[in-house]
Amino acid sequence: MKDAVFLRACRREPTPYTPVWLMRQAGRYMPEYRALRERVPFLTLCKSPELAAQVTVEAVERLGVDAAIIFADILLLLEPMGVGLEFSASDGPVIRRPLRSGADVDRLQENHPAETVPFVFEAVRRARASLASHIPLIGFSGAPFTLASYLIEGGSSRHYLATKRFMYTDPGAWHALMDRLVRVIVPYVNGQIAAGAQAVQLFDSWVGCLSPADYRTFLLPHMKTLFRAIAPGTPVIHFGTETAGLLECMAEAGGDVIGVDWRIDLDAAWQRVGFDRAVQGNLDPAVLFAPRAELRRQVARVLAAAAGRPGHIFNLGHGILPHTPVENVVALVEMVHEMSAQGATHQAAARDAPREEGS
């Protein structure tokens, strides 16, 4: 397992081909998943370790990816905090009692994830037991800002205005909220590692709405605390979207691997992140709707942008979109493996070829 291609890439060690997995690789785009969801509501699925493990493993087998990610939702951790989280059938998650003040922050219930979300750890255990021994399992959590934005907005948002007003108007309550979220995320992530996850990803999906200055003022210290508290020896992927201007801040915050979305060239992103980190990304999920030749062209471009040094994990820049044709996802994984293995061969050949004097 230690030598799994995905884990080698996390450690920036050479690999025979570029490892690939895809955010939301188990999801609505997949007929098997939709069939299951016709019988089982989303939250029931998340809370049934056997089913969550099954969905996790099936996606890997269907796609031939190099890592599994536990089937769960970043909001599961918020439900036991007493804010009235509901997953409605159509409208997505809704929080009935969003945070409006410091007093609301103080009222948040704070219990150990082992008590509140034991089903996630059990799903990790079962998925690990079912997965092939060479396939690493990724655990995950939402990052503090992204979780806070749900708690304050009460759902998804366009401008994150309530979140920013909260942050600007009552920085003391904001920092208290960050402290609390870090205190619950740490045991949640470490619990998944203890249960059998070989890597973890922190999803800061909505952090890209912040200016770098606000990131440094309102987030960076908490992110550093969080990264320092994650069990050492386990690679941590630090992911966000719309972060082309935040990559330096994110790298400073922490993470062995920095997730990059498609809004920046991957080579430029890697330079900003620093070559002492691995990178993950960064195909636009919309390209999975393109004709095969265009998909191939874009995969080649992403691979080329990362070529020349170890430490690239291929992924999309965000999750697979609903209605994505499954056959294109399968083709993408094959292309990444095939084209990167050829590239690796070419690079090896180039390395072995006699070099001209002075070159």
Added chain:
Amino acid sequence: MKDAVFLRACRREPTPYTPVWLMRQAGRYMPEYRALRERVPFLTLCKSPELAAQVTVEAVERLGVDAAIIFADILLLLEPMGVGLEFSASDGPVIRRPLRSGADVDRLQENHPAETVPFVFEAVRRARASLASHIPLIGFSGAPFTLASYLIEGGSSRHYLATKRFMYTDPGAWHALMDRLVRVIVPYVNGQIAAGAQAVQLFDSWVGCLSPADYRTFLLPHMKTLFRAIAPGTPVIHFGTETAGLLECMAEAGGDVIGVDWRIDLDAAWQRVGFDRAVQGNLDPAVLFAPRAELRRQVARVLAAAAGRPGHIFNLGHGILPHTPVENVVALVEMVHEMSAQGATHQAAARDAPREEGS
């Protein structure tokens, strides 16, 4: 007029203080505007040169900004193309017959803006006549990608998936669409200049959904054609959001001033854009909801990031949000003037101060 502070900054000439104007400075946040809109529907307002000019001028007088921008909508240009554009009262703009194919592109009606939207040119003429002689008037147009995204999605969008599918699946039709849009934008922009605008802004508000590679493949040649065709001698502002990874592409496309949103530090952005251009931005519009002390701190930060060289126009990173307190907008404009004039004085003082040997 030639020496107006805003125009000097566009040309990167020293100014006694940093000029400031604000996107959507005439809009829903302003009580005078809301009062007018209770009597007059949005489209009627856009098509009434006297009212559009009045709204344009009132905002300048209310706020004390250094430039006016003509009151109009980027979609006005699409209405005469025959796609069934409607501005509904609540849901925003809707296009009844969105583009689905190359044949749809061929069917687009293409007439000279002087025939289709003469009211915009007349509004420019009237606003120019009413404005104080030292206040430049900015004309504007949507840029090709942003206009195309409305034509294809039929409205606003989250993932721009229909637009990207169109682009990937039928690049020939896509390029034909870009050609057509450039052909109509050029006389629209030049017509506003001829009618009395001292500068123009191209709004590519949604271009940030593209990867830099897609920008180069599907957009860059058309943008270059567009910029080359704009009447020389008039400063052009090239604006987009979520463009931290696209700034180099945008600068290559063209523009004397590059608009920058808040998702990147302004000094980092200017470096990527190149110091041979002016920059405009980049306060997060949400900061206008912050307490006065936080607003002041953030204004100081933006000014400091641009300090040391001429060519900064202060603005938000995107339009003023609805419900923004007017008094905070007024305070912002005062702060920019006051703090940048002090900074300019300090800089002048520092320049004039005796320097130590060897420094």
